[in-house]
Amino acid sequence: FSLLQERLRCVLGLLLLLHSTDSFYVPGVAPINFHRNDPVEIKAVKLTSSRTQLPYEYYSLPFCQPSKITYKAENLGEVLRGDRIVNTPFQVSMNVEKKCEVLCNFPNKPVTLTVEQSKLIAERIREDYYVHLIADNLPVATRLEFYSNREEEEKKKEKDVQFEHGYRLGFMDGNKFYLHNHLSFILYYHREDVEESQEHTYRVVRFEVIPQSIKLEDLKADEKSMCTLPEATGSAPQEIDPTKENQLLFTYSVHWEESDIKWASRWDTYLTMSDVQIHWFSIINSVVVVFFLSGILSMIIIRTLRKDIANYNKEDDIEDTMEESGWKLVHGDVFRPPQYPMILSSLLGSGIQLFCMILIVIFVAMLGMLSPSSRGALMTTACFLFMFMGVFGGFFAGRLYRTLKGHRWKKGAFCTATLYPGVVFGICFVLNCFIWGKHSSGAVPFPTMVALLCMWFGISLPLVYLGYYFGFRKQPYDNPVRTNQIPRQIPEQRWYMNKFVGILMAGILPFGAMFIELFFIFSAIWENQFYYLFGFLFLVFIILVVSCSQISIVMVYFQLCAEDYRWWWRTFLVSGGSAFYVLIYAVFYFVNKLDIVEFIPSLLYFGYTALMVLSFWLLTGTIGFYAAYMFVRKIYAAVKID
Secondary structure, three states, X not given: XXXXXXXXXXXXXXXXXXXXXXXXXXXXXXXXXXXXXXXXXXXEEEEEOOOXXXXXXXXXXXXXXXXXXXXXXXXXXXXXXXXXXXXXXXXXXOOOOXXXXXXXXXOOOOXXXXXXXXXXXXXXXXXXXXXXXXXXXXXXXXEEEEOOOOOHHHHHHOOEEEEEEOEEOEEEEOOEEEEOOEEEEEEEEEEOOOOOOOOOOEEEEEEEEEEEOOOHHHOEEOOOOEEEXXXXXXXXXXXXXXXXXXXXXXXXXXXXXXXXXXXXXXXXXXXXXXOOOOOHHHHHHHHHHHHHHHHHHHHHHHHHHHHHHHHHOXXXXXXXXXXXXXXXXXXXXXXOXXXXXXXXXXXXXXXXXXXXXXXXHHHHHHOOOOOOOOOOHHHHHHHHHHHHOHHHHHHHHHHHHHHOOOOOXXXXXXXXXXXXXXXXXXXXXXXXXXXXXXXXXXXXXXXXXXXXXXXXXXXXXXXXXXXXXXXHHOOOOOOOOOOOOOOOOOOOOOHHHOHHHHHHHHHHHHHHHHHHHHHHHHHHHHOOOOOOOHHHHHHHHHHHHHHHHHHHHHXXXXXXXXOOXXXXXXXXXXXXXXXXXXXXXXXXXXXXXXXXXXXXXXXXXXXXXXXXXXXXXXXXXXXXXXXXXXXXXXXXXXXXXX
């Protein structure tokens, strides 16, 4: 009894403790309260360029370094993205202004860049690199102001403001290179409500920068590392000549402003960065069109099937049944196992694994648990979920393999666990070798690669075997009709029953449903934008599942009506037809939207695109296959067969 009392006391204590905390925050992103003069640490994340797609760490360029460089411990997602978060020598204190200060502590002795360093900086400026810094986990943004195409009178009043992720390393004018060596930080704080006796606390809610290029001679620095900025009109920019040594000063200023933005909505600025007005209309349009088409397809298929089944089940008219045609004729062959059943079941197992992972990731992200503020969380979650979903992939693959009269379950399980992940790992390893050659921070370090291999063979493989074992032992799927001993002759097929024509026809509807969303996903991956439309993505995913299933059912119905019973592989291939359109769209995006000219960035783009297309094909093929299989079992169970 005393033990029970003790436990009750513990539970009550916990509840009180939970009640006393202000509100619920996702782990790792609780707000930090600063008092006046508290240090606000500014860290560097990486340098990126959408022209080269190769991230570099901050100190790959000769920036000013602190006395001791410390790298932040990173999660798996951050490492895979190429983030290398490191401390910087910027000294920023809460609500303390700084007019102009020299960064490296020698005002009389400017930084001298060697010819090699100058060449490197000039090359990075030519490649259009951006520098990414963070303060209190908020990424730095550059404000861009421009006049929209409004009426002339309104122009004077209103400017459109957009934010660019990071700040430009420098700029080119003709064939000359200029480096942004002075950074004007503008930090916004929100004053928290406190009781009268307490000291005010502040929270950082926005981090902006105005990068400037100022010539060494125009920056007047004194002994105390203070400097004075020249008038905006009379200053010349700091040129970097790649053929000789260059002397310059790195300087910065800090300005604080109070803001009404609450801490909870401080990310809103970054999430409305893209210059594309979100196509709400287009998204709703695609949703309506797909639902409309789906409704029509469902009605047609149901009416046709009812008619077919009623005709086949009429027993009085014996003469008609003698001259049967259509899908009832192939009832003795429709469940005949296909060629290579082990590979088919393995691919479908990987498809199930992908399906479960994507569904859970999108759902969790939709609830706001994988927001951009928790850097790398999305990628980490996806990797771990794929490993753990191996048990479902194995179970479905094992059961299907048993249904297809397979016997070597151990080999089948090994094939399921290694076929798709092996291809992904192989492509990534080859691409990684190229990135290593470029000394980019986007290269996955060797220990991380070993850790991923350990996860694959230590978590995923055993779970796939476990699932496969139980799936193989379970009763196979119950097929409603018996398979004949001798295979039936397949009549000659019309041109439109060709596999490739089927792939082209079947891919249009699912691709049309997700086409708009694809643009945002590509922008997030290749142009360093934030992706945050997870609610819409979830809706689009549901539509994708519905449209893939329906197209697959229609295609398999036409195929069986043409008395061709080899539907297993064909359904899997044809349902993944939208992946072909994704590939075409990726090529279009590469040519029209990206400014990539070099070989290695192009190789990276097409390498990762190939992985995306392969994964998408597996996903849509699996959805279509299972829909078609259920459909075929349903219709043959509904007709009377002697």
